[in-house]
Amino acid sequence: MTSSATEPTDAEIVRRVRERSGLQASDGGPSDDEIIQGVRGFAREFRFWYNRVLDEALRKYQVIIISRINPMIRGMQLEGLSSSDAAARLIADYAHRNYVTAGGWALEQLAIAASPRLKKSLAAGVDAEWHEPGPPPIVNLYMIKSSTVTRNSDILKALKSHGQDAHKRLIQTDKRAVVRVYYIVTSGAKSSTYHDGVYRPSSAEFWAQTFALDHDEKLAIDLALAMAQEAGVLLRQFANEGILRALETAVGAYIARNDDPDVVDWEFLAERNMIGSDESKAAGKTRHARAQKAVKDAGYKWPTNKSSKAGDDSAVQAAALAKAAAELTPEMQDELSLILPDTD
Numbered sequence: 001m002t003s004s005a006t007e008p009t010d011a012e013i014v015r016r017v018r019e020r021s022g023l024q025a026s027d028g029g030p031s032d033d034e035i036i037q038g039v040r041g042f043a044r045e046f047r048f049w050y051n052r053v054l055d056e057a058l059r060k061y062q063v064i065i066i067s068r069i070n071p072m073i074r075g076m077q078l079e080g081l082s083s084s085d086a087a088a089r090l091i092a093d094y095a096h097r098n099y100v101t102a103g104g105w106a107l108e109q110l111a112i113a114a115s116p117r118l119k120k121s122l123a124a125g126v127d128a129e130w131h132e133p134g135p136p137p138i139v140n141l142y143m144i145k146s147s148t149v150t151r152n153s154d155i156l157k158a159l160k161s162h163g164q165d166a167h168k169r170l171i172q173t174d175k176r177a178v179v180r181v182y183y184i185v186t187s188g189a190k191s192s193t194y195h196d197g198v199y200r201p202s203s204a205e206f207w208a209q210t211f212a213l214d215h216d217e218k219l220a221i222d223l224a225l226a227m228a229q230e231a232g233v234l235l236r237q238f239a240n241e242g243i244l245r246a247l248e249t250a251v252g253a254y255i256a257r258n259d260d261p262d263v264v265d266w267e268f269l270a271e272r273n274m275i276g277s278d279e280s281k282a283a284g285k286t287r288h289a290r291a292q293k294a295v296k297d298a299g300y301k302w303p304t305n306k307s308s309k310a311g312d313d314s315a316v317q318a319a320a321l322a323k324a325a326a327e328l329t330p331e332m333q334d335e336l337s338l339i340l341p342d343t344d
Contacts, residue, residue, distance in 0.1 A: 021219065040234065042227065047235060065251050071270040107186045126141045128142040143181075181199065183200050272284060
């Protein structure tokens with residue numbers, strides 16, 4: 001059992017999860033240890049993707065915030081706001097985007113770590129797998145998404161291809177082997193369907209299958225919710241509001257007019273992000289220096305080229321993440337490229 005003075009013990013985690021969800025030992029489902037691993041795994045994965053990413057955000061603010069500003073859309077949305085208020089809105093959107101991304105990875109980890117059935121898959125493009133010994137032997141392959149994806153044709157095409165490859169390998173040892181391919185949405189899928197070789201269970205059916213609670217889908221989703229809520233208790237101590245406030249300060253100083261620091265310079269942003277003239281590049285350097293000064297004057301430390309919190313293994317971890325990202329669809333790669341730490 002692990003514990004500290006600032007977080008619940010493993011026993012407290014199990015007790016609260018079972019009380020919140022109503023899961024009794026007689027119901028089956030995850031063991032106490034699997035509940036612990038699910039909750040702590042969720043918190044650990046979320047912390048890695050969210051808080052660790054923020055360690056790099058201030059140094060990369062021009063790429064991840066400024067360059068993504070559409071002066072026409074944002075200018076319409078934020079019209080009338082001061083530069084500091086506009087910056088606060090921009091950073092809130094950035095934090096929310098990262099929150100959702102980190103949450104998606106964390107839910108995948110929760111499902112695998114807390115499941116009596118699922119294991120992390122080593123196959124490219126497959127998140128998890130469940131082997132049923134049979135006969136005949138059945139291999140269930142899962143691609144897990146936290147919510148519905150609008151453009152998923154490439155994802156499904158890759159998933160079916162991976163399923164076909166797995167089947168080819170399995171029939172070499174047992175010609176009766178069966179491979180089932182699942183496209184999972186952890187929240188938002190209300191019905192189960194099967195189309196073109198891909199199973200698409202409802203979110204409730206997935207969690208029931210994951211937790212070996214096939215007899216009670218309501219209990220399964222109550223358990224998933226309770227575990228995520230308990231993970232939130234572990235995450236509260238890791239919230240890094242200081243970095244977000246420093247980002248707001250930097251962005252607010254950068255986007256402000258030279259002659260009026262309270263007004264957003266939409267004209268400059270349009271030239272910078274839509275033309276990229278030599279004049280705007282030179283002006284950008286001046287604004288960047290102004291942003292750095294504002295951050296330091298506000299009491300925050302400007303990061304060096306390498307994150308000051310990075311350990312000796314950071315480059316190895318970043319390289320592994322970049323390798324994993326290379327296996328994702330172009331749309332997902334584009335999203336992750338904005339938050340992955342540099343490897344050079």
